[in-house]
Amino acid sequence: MTFVIGDKCLGERYATCVEVCPVDCIHPGEYEDQVFMIIDPDECIDCAVCAPECPIDAILETEDDDPKWTEINAQLAEAFMQNEPVEARPANEPPRKPENQLR
Ligand code: SF4
Numbered sequence: 001m002t003f004v005i006g007d008k009c010l011g012e013r014y015a016t017c018v019e020v021c022p023v024d025c026i027h028p029g030e031y032e033d034q035v036f037m038i039i040d041p042d043e044c045i046d047c048a049v050c051a052p053e054c055p056i057d058a059i060l061e062t063e064d065d066d067p068k069w070t071e072i073n074a075q076l077a078e079a080f081m082q083n084e085p086v087e088a089r090p091a092n093e094p095p096r097k098p099e100n101q102l103r
Pocket of ligand 1: 020021022023024025026036039043044045046047048049050051
């Protein structure tokens with residue numbers, strides 16, 4: 001089991017989770033021409049500290065919560081881990097997407 005970043009992150013990417021991850025396994029990139037981030041399933045130690053840091057609840061606790069985005073996280077991991085870190089957005093900044101479009 002591993003934590004997974006779901007599609008709520010797509011186009012948002014607060015990156016507030018990155019600062020708390022003890023093994024630096026959360027990596028930024030772009031997917032479908034939108035900013036995104038993934039959790040590398042090979043590195044994640046399931047410590048759970050990242051999930052409460054996400055202001056839009058985009059981090060899922062297990063693969064079972066969303067098998068499709070679990071697969072996407074795994075597929076993008078190798079490419080995203082090459083990317084430079086990004087600056088975090090303030091957690092109190094409103095989401096870019098209207099609430100009803102946060103999938
Ligand atoms: Fe990092 Fe822990 Fe979140 Fe895994 S569960 S991504 S190790 S903070």
